[in-house]
Amino acid sequence: MTDLACTRGGRRLFGGFDLALGAGGCTEVRGANGSGKSTLLRIAAGLFGDYSGEVEAAPRHYLGHRNGVSALLSPLENLRPYAHLGGDSVREALARVGLQDALEVPSGQLSQGQQRRVGLARLLLGDKPLWLLDEPLTALDADGRRLVRELVEAHCHCGGAVLCATHQALGCSVSEVQLGS
Numbered sequence: 001m002t003d004l005a006c007t008r009g010g011r012r013l014f015g016g017f018d019l020a021l022g023a024g025g026c027t028e029v030r031g032a033n034g035s036g037k038s039t040l041l042r043i044a045a046g047l048f049g050d051y052s053g054e055v056e057a058a059p060r061h062y063l064g065h066r067n068g069v070s071a072l073l074s075p076l077e078n079l080r081p082y083a084h085l086g087g088d089s090v091r092e093a094l095a096r097v098g099l100q101d102a103l104e105v106p107s108g109q110l111s112q113g114q115q116r117r118v119g120l121a122r123l124l125l126g127d128k129p130l131w132l133l134d135e136p137l138t139a140l141d142a143d144g145r146r147l148v149r150e151l152v153e154a155h156c157h158c159g160g161a162v163l164c165a166t167h168q169a170l171g172c173s174v175s176e177v178q179l180g181s
Contacts, residue, residue: 001018001044001054002018002053004016004019004051004055005052006048006050006052008039013035013180021130021163022161024156024159025156026152026162027164027174028174028175029166029179030176030179031178031179036180037166038064038065041062041132041163042062044132045062045132059128061128061131062132063119063123063131063134067115069118072107072108074103074105075094075103075121076104079118079121082122083125087125087126088124088125090125091103093124094118096121097117097118097120097124098144098147112139113140113141116136117140120151129159129160130160131152131155131162131163132164133165135168137166137170145171149171152164153172
């Protein structure tokens with residue numbers, strides 16, 4: 001990202017923002033509510049186009065505030081459309097995030113933390129070198145937070161990169177940038 005600037009609702013969120021994130025890197029974006037953390041990730045994901053500057057990004061997975069999980073579908077059914085991407089199988093991905101006993105349960109019957117784990121399992125489907133994570137620790141218990149750290153560390157160790165907007169530190173070796181003042 002080079003000289004990135006964004007204004008929303010007549011208010012400048014950030015300007016002159018530069019970030020180079022290489023293989024194996026993990027950067028946490030910090031800032032107050034409304035400082036533009038989520039907007040920055042959405043720009044990097046190609047989901048928000050009202051900005052100026054340059055964005056070059058590798059193939060990527062985006063996990064936003066919402067998990068992208070249909071309450072009516074089971075975890076297996078929610079992730080089946082992503083199976084063609086490669087990476088772990090859907091069953092393996094769900095087992096890695098601790099949902100092997102809830103494969104067929106309608107996702108609406110799962111806790112918010114379990115639904116977050118379904119969203120996290122999607123990261124394991126497909127070899128996307130860049131993960132864009134917006135508040136990935138939301139609704140997770142201590143084991144879930146540890147799981148996120150382990151997934152991020154493993155992804156970076158294998159040459160992937162992570163850009164994460166968060167109020168809660170991931171707890172792994174990262175660099176940090178601050179938005180807003």
